[in-house]
Amino acid sequence: MTSKKTPSKTKAKVKPKLTVKQQDYKNNRLSGMDRQPAYKAAYSAKGMNSASITKETEKLEAHPLIAPLLLAGSQEAADKAIVTLEMVLNGLLAEAAAGNVDSTSSSRVSAWKTLSDYTGSFDANKQKVEHSGKVDYTNLTDEQLAQKILELSDA
Numbered sequence: 101m102t103s104k105k106t107p108s109k110t111k112a113k114v115k116p117k118l119t120v121k122q123q124d125y126k127n128n129r130l131s132g133m134d135r136q137p138a139y140k141a142a143y144s145a146k147g148m149n150s151a152s153i154t155k156e157t158e159k160l161e162a163h164p165l166i167a168p169l170l171l172a173g174s175q176e177a178a179d180k181a182i183v184t185l186e187m188v189l190n191g192l193l194a195e196a197a198a199g200n201v202d203s204t205s206s207s208r209v210s211a212w213k214t215l216s217d218y219t220g221s222f223d224a225n226k227q228k229v230e231h232s233g234k235v236d237y238t239n240l241t242d243e244q245l246a247q248k249i250l251e252l253s254d255a
Contacts, residue, residue: 118165126166130173135161189218 121142128138135157145153160166196211
């Protein structure tokens with residue numbers, strides 16, 4: 101009796117998928133969460149110390165299905181941040197130059213102050229005044245104080 105061997109069925113390769121928790125972690129990271137909070141929101145991290153969570157997040161960040169998505173998301177966020185900075189500076193400049201009809205003097209001064217702080221424009225004009233010792237003028241008469249003021253203004 102000859103036995104017939106049935107041909108072995110070839111298994112179709114199944115495309116790997118992320119687990120629900122991995123998807124949650126990825127979504128949390130793409131929404132702007134830092135690594136540890138994203139992990140804690142997606143996984144049960146009760147009883148895990150910070151080092152253990154860091155180790156697990158490193159694995160997830162390097163995961164072949166997660167890493168490219170996070171990289172693309174961080175590039176997109178960086179591109180938006182650059183545009184946002186430009187928009188903020190243009191808006192401050194427009195406000196400072198009273199380009200807005202509804203601008204108040206207070207908002208214009210505040211915009212100029214913010215722009216000068218950002219650019220460091222007035223750092224070169226800052227002067228440092230050093231003082232040592234103690235000066236006691238409490239026992240001087242009005243005439244003596246006036247004389248001291250004249251001496252100091254001539255210096």
